[in-house]
Amino acid sequence: MITSHTNGYVQEASAPGVSHRERAVDCPGQEGSLIKSPHCSVHMERIQHYHEELRKRREGDHKGKHDIDPNTSLRLKKLSQNPKMGIDNPTFEEKEKAPKEVTSLEPVVALSGSSLCARLSELEELLQVLKWVQQCLMDSQSQQDVETIMQLLTKEEFRNAYTIYSALSQQMSRVSPTSPLTVQAQDLCQEVQRVLQTSQQKEGLELSALLTNPHLQALMQAHDIVAVQELTEESVTQYLGETVKLVRLQKARDTPLGATVRNDLDNVVVSRVVKGGAAERSGLLSEGDEILEINGIPIRGKHVNEVHDLLQEMHGTLTFLLIPTSHNKPAPHRQTVMHVRAYFDYDPSDDLFVPCRELGLSFQKGDILHVISQDDPNWWQAYRDGDEDNQPLAGLIPGKSFQQQRESLKKTIPDRSQEQQGKIWCSKKSKKLRRKNTSTLNRNTDHDDILTYEEMSLYHQPANRKRPIALIGPANSGYDDLRRRLLSIEPEKFAVAVPHTTRNPRIHERNGREYHFVSRSAFETDLAAGKFIESGEYEKNLYGTSMDSVRHVVNSGRICLLCLHTRSLQVLRSSNLKPFVIFIAPPSQERLRTLLATDGKTVKLEELKEVIENAREMDVNYSHFFDATIVNFDPDQAFQELRRLIDKLDTEPQWVPTSWLC
Incomplete structure (x- = not known):
């Protein structure tokens, strides 16, 4: 078998299609035909010997627990040695020697010997205190009251009742609480509530009202918290130089345990605890713990596939016998959820490096x-937005740095191939050219230029500061027609930014209405200062759209409509304008020809192909800037979809880069 170590994971390559380095213990997935490790009988004999010793030790602890020994009570010994302390009452030894009257009380009294003597001595002490108090009282009424109490305490009926009470209270204090049947009382209550939603019976309505009561819900929450604590480590024992830990977990039939295991020679080791599973909620399993037994079934020597098959059929209370990891467990800390937008497609079935294919999350x-x-920097645990309810366990996705390294490696391999080809065809190169190629290689391997994820946050636009709408698309895709249509229908809601130009104004033009007319030197100064979103030159005159012009429309409470080149998107996004970018994509080639012909435009086949190809390049190179895409198959439908997206900004929060909100 050939093994290769990649990023800390051992990849087995003994057979094609086998890629399991970790195995989710109870998640369905593709089975691997891996070699089974031999069983280690010596260690299991040690574990069985340990269980036998533990059983004998527990029996020894319980043996003689209820034997009566009067000498264990110092107060009783003191009473028996000092007759003055008693008040016409026989000692415990005398009562034991006297003939016993067979009553139903004797079995109860016999349950506790030393404690009974201690209780009787407390009564004697109380009588002595009352006698002293009686002597200190001056009025006859108080002395008479104390005498009445003393007579009550010396009556045989009272002493028998007190003896029964003492024995029962001691027995109740020794009874351990019943082990919890579940740690999901809240989930069960919610499930019952869902069943009762359609019930119109009186009993069902009454039960539904009880289950929705805040006090009962708080009780169920407290129950689950205590239950999790009850189902914690039963024992941690040092045995033959190894610390053995016994833990119990509660696993529902339809709830995965949420852990992966890997083989380390003959050992089965917990490799990963997945968020959202029973193991993670309990906090009892740790990465690196070796599993020895599950519900009494030996695990050491089994392959991860066998452990998977075993646990997939188990539910209810699972008892694990573990050897805890020797690594120091970090202090638990509250994980901060990070929301990111993915800038690449990912399919775990095509990834040879994913440590557990069943848990890989496609996006x-x-x-x-x-x-x-992000405990594992190479493999994050995440949910897809909108799938949290249908996805009980978190999925594994490549970490940002790990993915950047992989993408960088993909880029350098073709560059080196081209460099080798260049050396073959042109053996002599100038030093200047070689330096240029090297700098290009370094630029391609810069991780900051590789798009993987961008951190996002939810943002709801204020009513008085609308986000600018930027329409992007190739020529003849119809994005400019959509802008003009919006402006003509609702001019009080939409507006365009007044551009700047260096040409002279015409007779009907007014400064600040059609254009901001500025000198060439002023334009170039603002351009150098980065005040323009985009700019260009036409017939020796400069034109451009400034950020101040867009900001002026935003401050007026209207929506600024922009039609920009894709090269301007980076500048617009780097501003504080928070634009909403919509890509207007052309339809198929034949449909595009029909739409242009309807508008009276006649274009050649090469021009149609160029529109389609430009749209494809825009999507490949700039789609990470797009918030939405509209395929302009039908102008009316495209316009309605555009209106829907714009209106949605007023009613629903949108994901925007977190850097915009800092």
């Missing part, structure tokens, strides 16, 4: 991912 470019754990 597409543009998806929002909620990262809940």
